[in-house]
Amino acid sequence: MDLPASILTLQRTDRWVGAPLCAILTLLRRIFESAGRPGPRQVQRILFVKFAEQGSTVLAYPAIRRAIKMVGRENVYFVVFEDNRFILDTMEIIPNGNVITIATKSLFGLAAGALRAVLRVRKIGIDAVVDMEFLTRFSAILTFTTGAKSRVGFHTFFGDGPYRGDLMTHRLLYNPHLHTSQMFEAMVESLTRDPSVLPTFDFTPAANQPLAGFRPSLSEVAEINALLQRENPRIGSAPLILLNPNASDLLPLRRWPPLRYVQLARRLLERYSDLFIGFTGAPAEAAPNNRLADEVGSDRVIRLAGKTTLRQVLVLYTRSEILVTNDSGPAHFASMTPIRVVTLFGPETPALFAARSPNATALWAGIACSPCVNAYNNRQSVCRNNLCMQAITVDDVFEKVTHIYDSLKRSTSGN
Template sequence: MDLPAGILTLQRTDRWVGVPLCAILTLLRRIFECARRPGPHQVRRILFVKLAEQGSTVLAYPAIRRAIDMVGRENVYFVVFEDNRFILDAMDLIPEGNVITIATHSLFGFTFSTLRSVLQVRKIGIDAVVDMEFLTRFSAMLTFATGAKTRVGFHTFFGDGPYRGDLMTHRLLYNPHLHTSQMFEAMVEALTRDPAVLPTFEFTPSASQPLPKFRPSLSEVAEIDALLRRENPRIGSAPLILLNPNASDLLPLRRWPAMRYVELARRLLERYPDLFIGFTGSPAEAVPNNRLADEVGSSRVIPLAGKTTLRQVLVLYTRSEILVTNDSGPAHFASMTPIHVVTLFGPETPALFAARSPNAIALWAGIACSPCVNAYNNRQSVCRNNLCMQAITVDDVFQEVTGIYDSLKRTTSGN
């Protein structure tokens, strides 16, 4: 289970190019910012840097809401990789024009759009940046390049993580015992504190945090109903359980063995004669995912991978009862809807990355070597055999799914 070439290239570039550049920028900072007055500055416009992983953007919802409370919706901005802006638009928190994108399809496009985004941020007059990336060097350099007087980000004080220079004015420790959404909230709160006292500051993130809500239009619901009928005319208003077999290429170790989704689908269909199963996935996952759907060998299976836009996937969640997925973006997208979600964790821990929805259940085997990827190792692992995911059996998932589904049926019949 090797990482894709593109991801490996980004990681190696971040290391071999990022380290010397961070060192150079740190030297420049000490020369040109040495006379700047310490202490908190007035914050009028806040920029978030969260380039990748749309699921983490959903977890940042409470932090973004806090920033909006501080400076107003029209004064909150976001820098994100172009392919990851969708979820920001779906959350509908900030104006679409406040989302600044960086292209990643080619080196030239990446370089050009990065420079363009820096110039755009400087033209806007951003005075505070929150770097929500986990100890990546590119985001630290980008944050510094904005010229903002206040820059919040994670810092490795004792070599306890990847070197990324000393480019933040408000330096925080990455806390591996605090849920990611709470850590993001603490980063925004740090904007109000004197940097001289950081990383220590008295702030307790709320245990119960607000969740983003996705509300499709009636026409969008009708569109999904039409899609389902087109793919399988028999479905009508029958209950639907969705299976999402693949995690993203960012971390292939998160994948549950594909044939277990097939076995799970067969057992669910056998137990519930009225149930339909949908296999979902991105266009890049369409061929293998839809092949799995065919492998089930049932007329009550609907292959949906590659046949929906990301927004249509959210609408599909509002039509469905349960989603079973690896630890990936869909688990967090689904938390914006009423669907129940069973998420399978292995190389990462649900204690930090589980969806915050009350309808979300995390399955994690908890073997000795899991979790093996984290912010400190740049989310890399020597593992090439994800025993942590293989340790989650079909029986484990079947038990959770049937428990939820039976409870939903009792609730429906009780009404």
């Protein structure tokens, strides 16, 4: 997601403007909001709030399904930053018209978009909001101002995280030992409980949750094959491994040293004479990614960064054998397809954020300072030298990728 306002600016605004606003709204809530009747509350329309990180939206799939089971598909809504609605449209889990977007062209535009979103939500008559952001004040403020009678969100009961007032009716503890997708599902489940007993409630999320799926049309597959043929006429139906060198700007510490992708590509091409390597990335990443592709020095490398839409990237995954990527959105997008995914973790832990697909493999060095970003520190870190990512060697990744690829070849030849 490319925000004109820097991530640091947004975090500072959330802290210095959001904290006092949360305090004021908390005071108003205590004056004007009644406690409500004891027991679970009737819910007819559910709104999810998850502004950024499309990968987390994929992880929310089981929670959205749970909400649909409760109130019906047509009564489930989602508020998201405009640049991040793509994955919701691709998942096709709720009606497109139920996705409410907020533009992020500037801080003023962000505030104006949030106001429009709140007004629309009030007009719809949403009676339950699930705030899936990790202890941010902006999402808590928006959730409260929707006027929904039931509001689910994380609460810091003992000052164990960023202050964001007391704006939720269904206050939950953020559980750092529960996978994010399971935590999201628990948030929806809490709507069936009496708010007065929370955060304690007897719900055990399923270990095997349903996964979002993506099925391209035949014309989309043909379009991707034509793109590959155009970029490298030699590829034909040859096997393809994708490398995604750049993580999102949301957290640069996630990046694996770029030249290691070059070294990995060379070793894979040397080992497998029939293999092609594709370098993928967003348009803003095209120039550096293309330089990496050129540095490999092989005519079996395809430069794909900036040449596909996000939807075409998912189609490309269905054509490819393996994706190697930093911990970022593509790892979760790929989990919606049959491709095998090797995800490199460092500042965050795969125990909470790894894709849930059985085709996903996480590599994590597990050094003493990792993970260093979490919900409690607003996903900020004092680290300026991501040793956790540097500790993952080319040998580590090469060994994992070749093991997966050899297994794929054996299963194909066995058929």
